[in-house]
Amino acid sequence: MATTASRTLPVSGLTDLSNESRMITAPWSRMIRALGLGQYPVDHDPAVAGHIGDALDRLAGKVLPSNAYALFCRDLGHFVLKVNDPARDRTWVEQAVEPLLDAARAERNPYYRALAGCLVMDSFAKLGLDVSLLVDDRRDFPAEVLDTLDAIAPDQIPDENRGRHGDYERLSASSAVFLALGQIGLRERLVTPERNRVVEALDLLENIPAPYFRGRSGSMFMSVLSLLGYDEYIFDGERDYMRETLRYMARADEIGIFPSFPEELPVAWSKVYPLLCMLNAIAMSGRAEYLTDPVDWLAEAKELLAQVPWSDRVHMSQYYIVGLHNLGRLDDQLPDLDGYVEEIAAVLDQVDPGANFFPNGIAYPYIVEVAMQTGRMDLIPEEALHKMVDSFTDLDSTPANRANRGFPVSYVLNVLGEIDAPELIFEPREHYRGSSAIDWVVDNMSEGATEEGLRLYMIPHALISYALRLRGADTPETALFRDFRFRLAADGDRSA
Incomplete structure (x- = not known):
């Protein structure tokens, strides 16, 4: 492990990334969709565990009693912290399972109820807990979660893109549920003589009207299928779903259904984001021929990225770098990776992280994580980390920024957890008048945290992810990820 500013980093370069971090690399999938939480495991730290538990409790005390998902996240977070505590045995676990499952079942929204179930299953897999705790003569919790997918209706996301999503949310949930079932060794439930849920979910793609959302959700779902060994259903049946998706994306200008964002972004941004996600899906599939179907997608990605100002491009850079790495195309597409990362880091001086919650508010975390993954934390000054943490107060500038903080x-x-700097957000700061940044954020939420809406859930996702990381630095990946190989990766890559 490398160190910077007396901190211990989980990786020193791209070749250290786990397969899970290569597949689910960006914080977007983790913080919003709760996929791949707990990456970069570290040894247990009682002080950090205490901070995580306190933050979960503080957040639960802020929300309304009817906010079942937030309360479930508190319960799961404490469950994970307790399992990971080396000072405790695990004799209590069996009795704690049913109350935890009941907390997940209490969520009324079927999407978030499915997500809660996925978090339970994925956590059990990463903690090494036996699947018999979830499936026995009395219960079949994975079956409950799988059946919840049928209740997710189209166009239910209450944001500025309502009407453009279609079955985006159901397909996203399918990615999470299918992955979680694979994690606990129940992959075979997805394809049975009675029902082929894989093909059913693939058919949802044509019900997602915006190329942006079809590419983003489709890329992750097809990546999950490749991981599970079900890629035959993508390519080798009556339809070729990857080809259909890529060709639909190629017609983005003709289709003319582009997403709306809180701040104005170039059209190229909306086109390149799903493309970079699809590049990783191609890498997961190991089928290089799709890189040129129906156009040269690597050339297209380079051209579109060039049309996006660096201040907005940093959000894409992580997808681009890791995707090229997984494709084995990093050397020919980005021969000067160091120079490219230096350009990314230079954006720290161009963007005010407190100007808006998106895209500025998340630019710094993307830059820092890219620097960590590529072994270039020397490009991140301490001052930038402090500026990032102290920017939360600036988001009081508008109701939208405040609600989406x-x-x-x-x-x-x-990202602060990943770079071993948790004190910056968990410990008292002068900027917050002696409060910690996380306490200030929770205390300054609206009454009952009602105005924050679904954005609220991103914080407990981050806390659960950190709790899962405390399972031990030497903890291996689950078998599902450990046994996967990126077949297109460059010669000499440890996963080639």
């Missing part, structure tokens, strides 16, 4: 807060919390 959880978005950047979750990203910041996540």
Whole structure:
């Protein structure tokens, strides 16, 4: 492990990334969709565990009693912290399972109820808990979660893109549920003589009208299928779903259904984001021929990125670098990786992280995580980390920034944990008049945290992820990820 500013970093370069971090690399999937939480495991730290538990309790005390998902996150977070505590045995676990499952079941929204179930299953897999705790003569919790997918209706996300999503949320939930079932060794439940849930979910793609959302959700779902060994259903049946998705994305200008964002962004941003996600799906599939179907997608990615100002491009850079790494194309597409990362880090001097919650608010965390993954934390000055943490107060500038503050807060919390700087968000700061940044954020939420809406959930996702990381630095990946190989990766790559 490398150290910087007396901190211990989990990786020293791209070749140290786990397969899970290569597949689910960006904080967006983790903080918003709760996929791949607990990456970069570290040894247990009682002080950090205490801070995480306190933050979970503080947040639970802020929300209304009817906010079942937030209360579930508190319960799961404490469950994970207790399992990871080396000072405790695990004799209590069996009795604690049913109350935890009941907390997950209490969520009324089917999408978040499915997500809660996925978090339970994924956590059990990463903690090494036996699947018999979830499936026995009395209960079949994975079956409950799988059946919840049928209740997720289209176009239910209450944001500025309502009407453009279609079955985006159901397909995103399918990614989470299918992955969680694979993590606990129940992959075979997805394809049975009675029902092929894989093909059913793939058919949802055509019900997602915006190329942006179809590419983003489709890329993760197809990546999950490749991981599970179900890629035959993507390519080798009556339809080729990857080809259909890529060709739909190629018609983005003709289709003309582009997403709306809180701040104005170039059209190229909306086109390149799903493309970079699809590049990683191609890497997961190991089928290089799709890089040129129906156009040269690597050339297209380079051209589109060039149309996006660096201040907005940093959000894409992590997807781009890791995707090229997984494709084995990093050397020919980015021959000067160090120079590229230096350009990314230079954006620290161009962007005010407190100007808005998006895109500015999440720019710094992306830059820091890219620097960590590429072994270039020398490019991140301490002053930038402090500026990032102290920017939360600036988001009081508008009601929208205030209500969505959880978005950047979750990203910041996540990356500070990864670079071994938790004190910056958990310990008292002068800027917050003796309060910690995380306490100030929770205390300054609206009454009952009602105005924050779904953005609220990003913070407990970050806290649960950190709690899961405390399972031990030497903890291996789950078998599902450990046994996967990126077949297109460059010669000499440890996962080639």
